[in-house]
Amino acid sequence: MFLNTANSKEKIISMTNNKDGKSPFDAAFEKGQKAFHSGLSIDACPYKDKKQDSGKLTFSRAFRKQWFAGYYIEKEKAGR
Numbered sequence: 645m646f647l648n649t650a651n652s653k654e655k656i657i658s659m660t661n662n663k664d665g666k667s668p669f670d671a672a673f674e675k676g677q678k679a680f681h682s683g684l685s686i687d688a689c690p691y692k693d694k695k696q697d698s699g700k701l702t703f704s705r706a707f708r709k710q711w712f713a714g715y716y717i718e719k720e721k722a723g724r
Contacts, residue, residue, distance in 0.1 A: 672707045676714025680722075686715060 672691065679688050691707040 669706060669710045672710040673714040676711035676716075677718045678714075679711075680715045680718040686712070689715075 675690070689708060689711050691704055691711055693708060694702045694704040696702060
């Protein structure tokens with residue numbers, strides 16, 4: 645899971661928006677896994693690193709992080 649705090653279950657549950665209980669971050673992780681198995685390069689990440697006009701970060705970085713995590717975990721499993 646993406647969140648790793650004492651009350652992470654509550655946070656994750658509040659972020660779910662589908663029947664299987666997966667968060668949007670879980671979906672980004674799975675997309676990274678699928679991208680690796682589809683033979684896409686690491687540059688294929690669909691999540692751009694966006695910032696607000698004020699320079700503050702957006703959730704895009706969290707989605708990127710999860711996508712890359714899924715990709716690299718599968719790459720490591722494959723021994724590449």
